[in-house]
Amino acid sequence: MSKKSIAIDGPSGAGKSTLARQIAKALGFLYVDTGAIYRTLALAALRRGIDPANSADVLEVLHGIKIDLGYGADGLQHMYLDGADVTEEIRTPAVSAGASAVSAIPAVRTFLMDMQRDLAASRDVVMDGRDIGTVVLPGADVKIFLTATAEERARRRYEELLLRGTEVDYETVLRDIVARDERDTSRTAAPLRQAEDAVAVDTTGKSQEESLDLLLNLIRRQL
Numbered sequence: 001m002s003k004k005s006i007a008i009d010g011p012s013g014a015g016k017s018t019l020a021r022q023i024a025k026a027l028g029f030l031y032v033d034t035g036a037i038y039r040t041l042a043l044a045a046l047r048r049g050i051d052p053a054n055s056a057d058v059l060e061v062l063h064g065i066k067i068d069l070g071y072g073a074d075g076l077q078h079m080y081l082d083g084a085d086v087t088e089e090i091r092t093p094a095v096s097a098g099a100s101a102v103s104a105i106p107a108v109r110t111f112l113m114d115m116q117r118d119l120a121a122s123r124d125v126v127m128d129g130r131d132i133g134t135v136v137l138p139g140a141d142v143k144i145f146l147t148a149t150a151e152e153r154a155r156r157r158y159e160e161l162l163l164r165g166t167e168v169d170y171e172t173v174l175r176d177i178v179a180r181d182e183r184d185t186s187r188t189a190a191p192l193r194q195a196e197d198a199v200a201v202d203t204t205g206k207s208q209e210e211s212l213d214l215l216l217n218l219i220r221r222q223l
C-alpha cells in the first residue's frame with residue numbers, strides 16, 4: 001500500500017515543527033523536520049570555516065560528510081553529522097542563517113531531496129519545510145501552508161531561544177526572521193510559496209492547542 005504523506009510548509013517560526021510533531025504523534029506517522037537537514041550541512045560548513053553561501057565549497061563539504069536522521073528513545077528526531085549527535089548544536093542563530101544560505105544552492109537541494117523522498121517512501125510521514133508541498137512531495141495527501149505575522153513568529157522564536165539559554169534580544173530575532181523570509185521567498189531554487197492545492201492556516205493569536213485542533217480536524221477530513 002502506498003504511504004500517506006502530509007506536507008507542512010511555511011516561514012520560520014510559524015509553529016511548523018511543534019505542530020507537525022504533535023500531528024505525527026496523533027496519527028502514528030513519522031515526523032520529518034527537513035530544516036534540520038539543511039542546518040546539519042550548514043553546521044558542517046561553518047565548522048570548516050566555509051562560507052555557507054559559497055556553492056562550490058559547500059558542495060565539496062556535502063560530498064565529504066555523512067548526514068543521518070535518527071529517532072531517540074524520546075521519539076524526537078535527532079541529527080547526526082559523521083555519526084555524532086548534533087541535534088542541539090544546529091539550533092543556534094548562526095546555524096539558522098547558514099541553513100538559509102546553503103538551502104539557496106540548487107545542487108544542495110537536489111541532493112537532499114532524494115533523502116527526503118526516500119523517507120516518505122518508507123513510512124507514513126508528516127514532513128515540514130519550505131518546499132515539501134511544491135517540490136519534494138507534490139503528490140502529498142494533505143498540504144498545509146502555515147503562517148503567522150513576522151512579529152508573532154519573532155516573539156515565539158525569542159521565547160524559545162531564551163528557554164534554551166541563548167542570549168538574544170527581540171529586535172535582533174525579528175530582523176533575522178524578516179531577512180530569512182526575504183531570502184527564502186526570493187531565491188530561485190524552490191522558493192517558499194504556497195502550493196496551489198495547499199490549505200493556508202494562520203496561527204497568529206491562536207494557542208498551540210487551538211492550532212493543533214484545527215489542523216487535525218482539517219487533516220482527518222482530507223486523509
Ligand code: C5P
Pocket residue numbers: 012013034035036038039096099100101103104128129130131132180184
Ligand atoms: O525550518 P528551519 O528554520 O529549521 O530551516 C532552516 C532553513 O533551511 C530555512 O531558513 C530555509 O532556508 C531552509 N529550508 C529549506 N527547505 C526546507 C527546509 C528548510 O530551504 N524544506
